[in-house]
Amino acid sequence: MAETLSVTVTQKQNYQFLVDFGAAIPGLLADEPAPLGKGEGPAPTQMLLAAVANCLSASIYFSLQKFKQDAGGITTTATCIVDRNENNRLRVQQIDVAIQFGKEGAELAHLDRVLGQFEDFCTVTQSIRAGIPVKISVTDGKGLRLE
Secondary structure (H helix, E strand, O other): OOOOOOOEEEEEEOOEEEEEOOOOOOOEEEOOOOOOOOOOOOOHHHHHHHHHHHHHHHHHHHHHHHOOOOOOOEEEEEEEEEEEOOOOOEEEEEEEEEEEEOOOHHHOOOHHHHHHHHHHHOHHHHHHOOOOOEEEEEEOOOOOEOO
């Protein structure tokens, strides 16, 4: 059951582009940071990070729901390293993702099974991992590292 998705990106001015997700979703202004653009919207690398963080958050939530667990909220931060490659072109070299639960890990049943499977559910992360290393950590509400 293949699904086809599309977005349309239209130049507004200079490095500003309007991202159209379709009729049911509001558009988004994307812009490069200064000195290229004005930084009036997220840059493409920020949108990539948002896609990874959102997908992993949804995937871990899905895994928690399979075991009827409530993490007390999920906060995910994705950070990337952008550096020049051998051709002196800027590339995303690595993405680090930190997922934090609101509750302590000890309050969650089947946590080992949740942590063992959630990454496989993330379409975005698993798709880009072939080209960009993605490191993920999960902590609980007290900051204790769970994975």
